[in-house]
Amino acid sequence: MIAIAVLSGFVLAVFAPFVHRLTKPLSGWVLAALPAAIFFYFVQMMPQIAHGETVRAAWDWVPSFGVTLSFYVDGLSLIFALLISGIGAFIVAYAGGYLKGHKDHGRFMGFILAFMGSMLGLVLADNLITLFVFWELTSITSFLLIGFNHDKPRSRRAAIQALVVTGGGGLALLGGLLLLGVAGGSFELSELLASGSIAENPYYLPIFLLVLAGAFTKSAQVPFHFWLPNAMEAPTPVSAYLHSATMVKAGVYLLARMNPILGGTDIWELVLPVFGGITLLTGTLLGLRQTDVKQILAYTTVASLGLLVMLIGIGTDVAITAAVLYLISHALFKGGLFMVAGSIDHSTGTRETVRLSGLGKVMPLTALAGLLAGLSMMGIWPFFGFIAKEVIYEATLHHDPRMWITAVAIIGNSLMLAAAALVGLRPFFGKLLQTPKEPHEGSPSLWLGALTLGVLGVVFGMMSHFSGEYLVAPMASAIGGRDIHTALHLWPEVSLPLALSGVTIFLGFIWFWQIDHLRSLLYAATQRLWGPDHGSDQFLAALVRVSKNLTGLLQTGRLNFYITFTLTMLALTLGIPVIAYGLLPTSIVLPDVALHIYGVFGLTVVGALALLFARSRLQAILSMGVTGFSVALIFLIFGAPDLAFTQFMVETLSVVIIALVLLRLPVDTYDRRDFLPSLRDAGLAISIGVAFTSIMMAIGAEPLDLTLTEYFAANSYLEAHGRNIVNVILVDFRALDTLGEIAVVLVAGLAALALIKVRDGILTSPDANRVTREDEA
């Protein structure tokens, strides 16, 4: 059943374009039925999970490698699954209205559903490899969705950038997960969780760093934050769903999931809060620099992810509870605000905060949704965001260095509050301004989701007992790996956290009030700064440049170079072992043979030397012939007449053929060569020759195994009925080789025929030269 819940998204994704075509005006609602059904399936599991039970289901996938298609439902994965399917249902419906009339609407619905399946798989996977498969699938679907408006260079750049960052992090994660599986003794998360921390394992540090690389890239932590704001090139439903409510939280999910296994160590409690804190401040500051509503939301998402990482890093019961509270409330309000931003964009034609004002009168329901979400984000009583903020301060106040952490949290939260007011409140109040399109309230699909999420933000806050029991406690316990039951209070006690809330709200309103000054200040401070966004372009450009240069070193396009290089490799392959093993002959003993044999040997040398100093091509060919024929003579003298005859034939034919070819080329040209290349080639030739000679002599000194020779001698006449052993070998013992060689001759003939015919212009179809000539390199 869980598998159906996860995989059905992919199945429907394939058919989504058809379903869309059939049910056009209502396709969003129709397709939303699946996420809604999945949502209710997970809802009915809530009581069970809240009572501390877990559900695991597994099927074999690649059992030889220990990969199972296994799913594990506990408090952590269940809440995530609820958010993914619940928000997913609204997003699918929303996309139905938002993209109405878009030519690729059906394809878009398919991508969104495929993403939902991937994301569900990611959070529910029990097997580490299965988790990774879904992790990468979210990167792929995100790539396709960011590049949805593929005509725009900015979309393409953002899509590649996101894929490179998250894909690169993903590969690190794969390494980390594989190491974890080995170090922890299991590839099932449920078993790893049961056996607890692996902090003592020698592989702990590499695992930690690799997992962190995966989580930080996916969840846009500084310095990998830059891809997320760029990903806003995607249509707004994508921004709302992938790049705020769900996918970017995959890194946070991973850290939360790994907390019982990797958490609690000094380095964990140092690195996570530091990077999280920096990300929180960077995100909020860069966010307030923006005027585009979606950009502001994107940067505050970066900041929120930083806050979550920071809280998980602190790792106390209260901090984990705070992380859970904030994660849920963030998914609700940020998803809602993005949908509101999209609706405003859809209805007015602009997303610039400075041009949006007074929309509350014309878009009352959207305004209400924005207000509810905005207030929750600001952390105003009695919203869920308020409770989250109280607990956050309680957590920061109880962890050293408390001053620093709390200060970071206060500054971050207050800046976030200003951003929330800017996006959730300001567009709806004041005087209505002129916008590119006449503003109007959208269809229900455009406001219903945002409104529902906004209302939930209040409901969860008001019913803090319920949400504490069914949402927060199970999830916090799963993250902590221990029973965590922090009581939630709607009515705050008069305490330090409450006072800090007051400070936060006060500061936030100051930022909001002075937003224009703040913005120009931030803009002036950062505009000349080098940032990793620019850096990623530089990285890619440098990578391409380096690739070109390195590849060009070997891939020169010149055959001359290729041959020289190959022969150099040969010289090294032979020369190094010859010298290392001392195979060079120490003394040369002249064999005791008749003088005329020395003459024949001398002839080969004379031929070779004449070749070297030949003044014309014809002379060179003839010199080569001299060497060839004298080699044949050697064969003849040493009792291999068959070989000698073959050699005579080959040499005669080569000389004749080459001479014929030369008839069409200038015969008397002297191929002058420079001294250095000649020296290089001479060196190569001599070292290869010396090496081969040494090896041959060494092998000649070894005893010769004559089993085959004796067998051939014994059977040649009696069994194969031939007196000439060489002939019998060729036509019987090893007849297949001969057959093969005959085939070579035949095919060479066919190829030559083909070449000649092509040259004669038989191939004159226009197709033959349609693709322009492209020489190598």
Next chain:
Amino acid sequence: MTLTDWTVVLPVALALGGTALCAVFWWRPVIQSAIGIVITLLMLVSAGVLVCTVATEGPQTMAMSGWPGPFGIVFAVDLLGAGLAFVTALVGLLILIYNFGDQSSDYRRVGYTPLLLAMLAGVSGAFLTGDIFNLYVWFEVLIIGSFGLLILGGKKAQLDGAIKYATLNLLATTFFLIATGLLYGLTGTLNMADLASKVAAVDNRALVNVVAALYLLAFGMKAAAFPLFFWLPASYHTPKPGVSAVFAGLLTKVGVYALYRVFTLIFPASDTIFADLLIWIAGATILAGGLGAIAQTDIRRLVAFTVVGGIGYMLVGLALQSPLALTGGLFYIFHSMLISTALFLAVGIAGRLGGSYDIAKLGGLYRARPAFAMMFLVVLFAVAGVPPFSGFWPKVVLVQASLAADAPWLAGVILVGGFLTLVAVARAFAAAFWDNGEEEPPRATHYGDRVGALMLPTLVIIGLSVLMGLAAEPVVQLAGQAAAGLSDPSAYIEAVLGGSE
């Protein structure tokens, strides 16, 4: 002898016979095509039967002319050889179908089918023979066949590529021949199963290592391993895509197969310096392929470099030699045979649609042909090793094997290589498919005539690759069984020599 016994040699015999038959019908391209289809179909069936037989009954042998090993030539087939012969026949069949759509009938008139069949004979022979000199003969057959295919069309760029290809490959085979001569001088035998024990018995290990080094050089060059891969990107982009596809799918794998065979059976790498050397070669090949792919502006050259990179992954499996690593390496070989072929087939369709192979000039195919674009994307992700496609599993296994072999840097190289390929393919996809350029409305694209013949084999092979990714277990099992046969070749040796001793 039953008919199933004959399957050991049937793929080669069929292909050679087909070549001869086509030569008889030289002026009848239609008959040639029909012969080609029938022959490759029969090859597929016989290789399929062979795979089943070998999987259940162990290695099969057949002594040529009835002379038993090690005296005559013995064809000896284990699961690896049978599996490779099967994929060879499959790729051959699909390519022949593809070429119905790819090439004008003029092309077939100048000998396309016989040359292809000759090449298939060489490739299958290399996978099936148990004799190292006979292996050399099949190398010659496949080189001359592929050279003929390469020059069909006679464009200047093709001749340039073909000359580089032929020169460098003949150099490599010459090294192979010399090495075999030396080996014979050292041991007095050419039968690979016999060589296993004879080489082990040679006292002078220095000479054994020299010969092994020469084999490594020769086969490494055939396989397009670093640093001797330049012949591949110099030539693979020049012929028709259907020809490039069959080259990319089959030819380098013959070199890899020879390395696997020689360095497990004759010179087991685990107890020589070659294991270390291979690791370096493998790592460098992976990186060279990835970087090379990023550097390209012609999509065919990009694909050619991904083929090079793939060789590196296969060599990792051989270098580490653990059962896990060998399984991963073999899985990668099968994955790469399918996906390299698929890539060039798809590139051919893209080129026809876009009228160019220049990534910058292609443009707009996503708008015009969304279904084809998604198909293409699947292949690109598969070659980059992105899950859940077929390239992912071997990568995972090889990373695991590297970690188990205490070579974390090699695991890193494998992952970085995947990253580089991912960057290359993502950039190429964005430029060639997403970018509509300045043209508004987007340009018209036409598949042209006989698109079905192009699409059918492309879809089949992509489908197989996807299936290999989603349902990897059967392939893993076969690869594991084949790997076990390499780790412990006693069954292979027994099958070859059992009768004569």
